[in-house]
Amino acid sequence: MLKMNVSVLPARFSSELLNWWLEHKRDLPWKKSTDPYKVWVSEIILQQTRVEQGKKYFDRFLTVFPTIDILASAPEELLLKTWEGLGYYNRARNMHFTAKYLVEQNQGAFPTTIQELSQLKGIGPYTAAAIASFSFGLPHPVIDGNVLRLISRVLGITSDIQQPATVKEIQQFLEKAIEFAVPEDFNQALMDFGSLQCTPGRPNCQVCVLSEYCRAFQEEKTTEIPVKKKKQPLVKRYFHFLDIECEDGHTLIQQRTSGEIWPRLFQLPLIETAQEYILRKEDFDGLMFSITGQTTPALSTYPLIAKSSQVLSHQKIYGNFYKLKVNKLNIIKNTDLYLVEREKVSKFAFPKLVSEYIRSNAYSNGLSMAESGE
Ligand code: SF4
Known part of the structure; x- marks a missing residue:
């Protein structure tokens, strides 16, 4: 390989990045508009999911909440239901808060400086820079994981990219480089280059406009850079969900409390165990009594019908789902439990793990995943 020691000039980087982008830019639905509301919605959704999935959620969100006024006046349950599947529901709640704030305080208009944008709840430096550049043409570079990876490789930075000093070094380089381009094009080019060309596992270095000085x-360090400190291992949690199927077509759901994962979302009644475990008949008997007050719950079956898991930022949740058939269902003790018709259960907002189960044949037909081929 040809080795050169060429310093990276912001102007050259900017020009070559833009030339690459003119040939390779992605056609994304949210790029058709400079409306700050749409830019905001798209950027928050893209923090939760990949671009291809994001298109579907973006369309759905804007169909339900086409304007900031409609979002501000919507009930939280509708917002959470629309957000279902994206996870990290606090992002949706923060959007709701900010929409209400802007409608009440600023007739629904977004502020036009990065300083004011950054003060809005749920809008961090990345989203503020995206709105400032895409909507108002201001020269603020977007810096997310893709951009940190790209620039740390180009500049050969071997310090931890999660450290503020490293981010600042990258930011200073980008602030110089963006001066040589139209800000919104520069930022979109950065995003596209990081996603399509300088990918995490297999950057396409053999055909790269930056390879001459990257x-x-x-230095043959593309597998070593970016440098990231090892994450703490995930905490494992074992959740057992009870799918209680009453003869009269009802079931029980439970609302989660605040201060824990999935605050105020719904779930099927839950028991958590410290270890991996399969619930037994005696576990169900005590549990059903505590929920319904029935001394002899008329259970015809209580099998483990499905298993699933979901990774959160610091936890891995293992979910076991059990089908319990009963002939009577009254709630007497727990106020966080709701008796609902099974057919209407999908109107409530659930964590991804539970909503996938509710959409499965295991919930509707009682077929285990193996039987239904899921
Ligand atoms: S040469 Fe490779 S590592 Fe460097 S910017 Fe291009 S794709 Fe990324």
Whole structure:
């Protein structure tokens, strides 16, 4: 490989990045508008999911909440239901708060400086820079994981990219480079280059407009850069969900409390165990009494019908789902339990793990995943 020691000039980087982008830019639905509301919605959704999935959620969100006024006046349950599947529901709640704030305080208009944008709840430096550049043409570079990876490789940065000093070094380089381009094009080019060309596992260095001076490529360090401190291992949690099927077509759901994962979302009644475990008949008997007050719950079956898991930022949740058939269902003790018709259960907002189960044949027909081929 040809090795060169060429310093990275912001102007050259900017020009070559833009030339690449003119040929490779992605056609994304949210790029058709500079409306700050749509930019905001798209950027928050893209923090939760990949671009291809994001298109579907973006369309759905804007169909239900086409304007900031409609979002501000919507009930939280509708917002959470629309957000279902994206996870990290606090992002949706923060959007709701900010929409209400802007409608009440600023006739629904977004502020036009990055400083004011950054003060809005749920809008961090990345989203503020995206709105400032895409909607108002201001020269503020967007910096997310893709951009940190790309620039740390180009500059050959070997310090931890999660450290503020490293981010600042990258930001200073980008603030110089963005001066040589139209800000919104520069930011979109950065995003597209990081996603399509300088990918995490297999950057396409053999056909790269930056390879002549990219330090990671020149020094054969593309697998070592970016440098990231190892994450703490995930905490494992074992959740057992009870799918209680009453003869009269009802079931029980439970609302989660605040201060825990999935605050105020709904779930099927839950028991958590410290270890991996399969619930037994005696576990169900005590549990059903505590929920319904029935001394002899008329259970015809209580099998483990489905298993699933979901990774959150610091936890891995293992979910076991049990089908319990009963002939009578009254709630006497727990105020966080709701008796609802099974057919209408999908109107409530559930964590992804539970909503996937509710959409499965295991919930509707009582077929285990193996039987239904899921
Ligand atoms: S040469 Fe490779 S590592 Fe460097 S910017 Fe291009 S794709 Fe990324």
